[in-house]
Amino acid sequence: MSDSGSLDDERDRIRERKKRELQRRLENGGELGADDGAATPSEPIAIEGQAHLDDVVDEHDVVLVDCYADWCGPCQMLEPTIEALAEETDAAVAKVDVDRHQRLAQQLGAQGVPTLVLYADGQPVERTVGAQSKGQLRGLIEQYS
Template sequence: MSESPDDERERIREQKKRELQQRLENDGELDGTGDSMATPSEPIVIEGQAHLNDVVSTHDVVLVDCYADWCGPCQMLEPTIESLATETDAAVAKVDVDAHQRLAQQLGARGVPTLVLYADGQPVERTVGAQSKGQLEELIERHSGPS
């Protein structure tokens, strides 16, 4: 007998969680409290709504980049996004608006790039268009707790 779509979704979701946990543990990026994971040093490619929910609930501050491969400003922003993932305390997530149209719509991405900043599980800022690294660092800093 084959799995129902709901069973298959749950199986995939659990597998993704295990893979993310294992990758973070292998990188030695669990924080000292054992409570939550430290932020990954590279952007997290979002695979769907459940995956985004997991990322947002796991990390205190998450910058979500809604992008498209064909978008010039998105391509210009890519090095900045990768740099922010490495250099800031925020987790950085990427949502391909073509592959995940419904999710992009729920995130309010009417144009690309759209960046949505989550703090403590809630969306707190949204910007549209290419932003400078300094602007994005300031945005993240404003919503990050004391170090």
């Protein structure tokens, strides 16, 4: 029960933070200024190559990159968690199909799938291999948000 309560408290804090950000944007004429960065997408971004990944990492303060494969069971189990994190956190979530983008996956250090790489301020700061719990990933994101 205490875990559920703390999750609810965390969701409320996130919602309040997002409300404040939206209010600030509305007060500034409803548009994102150059200093505000890009709005964080609420769905995972399908990465189409190195340049696309570079753009996403440059546009957002915190980016969680999921290196996955369609045939990977743990990747499939992780999918709902990845989608929830995209919707519920301030991090942008990006997905790299290791079969389509082998060189990029190699550059990200993905020797197994799923591999998750967390970027903060344009730099890789954490790397995990294997399915992780939503709580573990949320904790990593919040550490750098």
